[in-house]
Amino acid sequence: MARPNGKHISSKLFLLLSCVGLLGVALIADFLWASSSSLTSAYSSLASNWAFEKSGSVVIPKVEKERAIQGKKDQSAGRVLSATYADLPAPELKWEQMATAPVPRLDGSAIQIKNLLYVFAGYGTIDYVHSHVDVYNFTDNTWGGRFDMPKEMAHSHLGVVSDGRYIYIISGQYGPQCRGPTARSFVLDTETKQWGELPPLPVPRYAAATQLWRGRLHVMGGSKEDRHEPALEHWSIAVKNGKALEKEWQTEVPIPRGGPHRACIVVDDRLLVIGGQEGDFMAKPGSPIFKCSRRHEVVYSDVYMLDDEMRWKTLPPMPKPDSHIEFAWVIVNNSIVIAGGTTEKHPVTKKMILVGEVFWFKLDTLEWSVVGKMPFRVKTTLVGFWDGWLYFTSGQRDKGPDDPSPRKVIGEVWRTKLSLQ
Numbered sequence: 001m002a003r004p005n006g007k008h009i010s011s012k013l014f015l016l017l018s019c020v021g022l023l024g025v026a027l028i029a030d031f032l033w034a035s036s037s038s039l040t041s042a043y044s045s046l047a048s049n050w051a052f053e054k055s056g057s058v059v060i061p062k063v064e065k066e067r068a069i070q071g072k073k074d075q076s077a078g079r080v081l082s083a084t085y086a087d088l089p090a091p092e093l094k095w096e097q098m099a100t101a102p103v104p105r106l107d108g109s110a111i112q113i114k115n116l117l118y119v120f121a122g123y124g125t126i127d128y129v130h131s132h133v134d135v136y137n138f139t140d141n142t143w144g145g146r147f148d149m150p151k152e153m154a155h156s157h158l159g160v161v162s163d164g165r166y167i168y169i170i171s172g173q174y175g176p177q178c179r180g181p182t183a184r185s186f187v188l189d190t191e192t193k194q195w196g197e198l199p200p201l202p203v204p205r206y207a208a209a210t211q212l213w214r215g216r217l218h219v220m221g222g223s224k225e226d227r228h229e230p231a232l233e234h235w236s237i238a239v240k241n242g243k244a245l246e247k248e249w250q251t252e253v254p255i256p257r258g259g260p261h262r263a264c265i266v267v268d269d270r271l272l273v274i275g276g277q278e279g280d281f282m283a284k285p286g287s288p289i290f291k292c293s294r295r296h297e298v299v300y301s302d303v304y305m306l307d308d309e310m311r312w313k314t315l316p317p318m319p320k321p322d323s324h325i326e327f328a329w330v331i332v333n334n335s336i337v338i339a340g341g342t343t344e345k346h347p348v349t350k351k352m353i354l355v356g357e358v359f360w361f362k363l364d365t366l367e368w369s370v371v372g373k374m375p376f377r378v379k380t381t382l383v384g385f386w387d388g389w390l391y392f393t394s395g396q397r398d399k400g401p402d403d404p405s406p407r408k409v410i411g412e413v414w415r416t417k418l419s420l421q
Helices: 006-049 062-079
Strands: 053-055 058-060 095-097 109-113 116-120 123-125 132-137 142-148 159-162 166-170 185-189 194-198 209-213 216-220 234-240 263-267 270-274 303-306 312-315 329-332 335-339 357-362 367-373 382-386 389-400 403-417
Touching: 109 159, 109 166, 109 382, 116 382, 116 389, 123 403, 166 209, 166 216, 209 263, 209 270, 263 329, 263 335, 270 335, 329 382, 335 382, 335 389
Parallel strands: 159 209
Antiparallel strands: 053 058, 095 403, 109 116, 116 132, 132 142, 159 166, 166 185, 185 194, 209 216, 216 234, 263 270, 270 303, 303 312, 329 335, 335 357, 357 367, 382 389, 389 403
């Protein structure tokens, strides 16, 4: 038998190995193509969800960023509180509307003498201030007896107090918007309607706490000349029958906490200072019309009392922070009643929140409570009390039951029967 040719066998083997090799290359190529296609698809999907944003050396996936943003939105939505969050539980009071004032007023001032409420100055609009006095008669529900103020007298942020005949008007802001203060001070004889002048304050003040106590006219706190910085200074001057008995104001013990828009009350030979705020709007730098510019404000609920030794004592605070209440109080049955005001800003929107409660401070027990609700939230109310009725007029009211931010300046007069046990 003839043996196979070695060269022939080698050729067949080479051909077989070549086929196997080609088949292997094809399989590998197919695998690599499939893998590449899969990786490309995966990368495309990944790339659509990742937008690489560098923050230093940190790379943030787009999907994670979107989730974080959505999370913040959800968290923020969870923090958004009801617009009425600041309202405290209070019983309803039955209010009735009386004769509307001749003009609307914001940051006006008022003093009650018997059955008459003397209402001074205030803003009509941010660009217009009143320079006259209107008088409301509680007995017959009428307005009348309008007369002008001195041309040099301030128009808002006044300190005002009365001894039952003479009304003392201290310092305040002269003009509209956020114009500067004046140190000039005046006195009105309500029987003759004649004006006199007092020695000016050592320096001007906005909305300083003002009261008559033990034969002396006391002026303390308020805002300094820039309208924003709280003042601590406290001065007094002896007065009698509408006249100053001294040529200059004397320095007294500083108030523990400065600022404007607080109630200052003398009852049972005790001088109390209630509520108020630190900070206020101030004139925008360089504005030719002294346009108001918002600044940070802190509203507080502090209550201080000046004792016989001329030392300040801290009393129980109000149920919540309250400002713009310098003429929003009356004394009823050895109690202090305060209506309306402003409280801390909304925690999310940062808008001003008006107060719609009537607060009651019992002087015998030093306890606070909420005696009722007002017909709406309102600040800078001018309050009086006559024949068992609690009255208020003027101020700036809210936008509605669900929006406690300020809206309309009013001249309305409202009253409710008030019985305190």
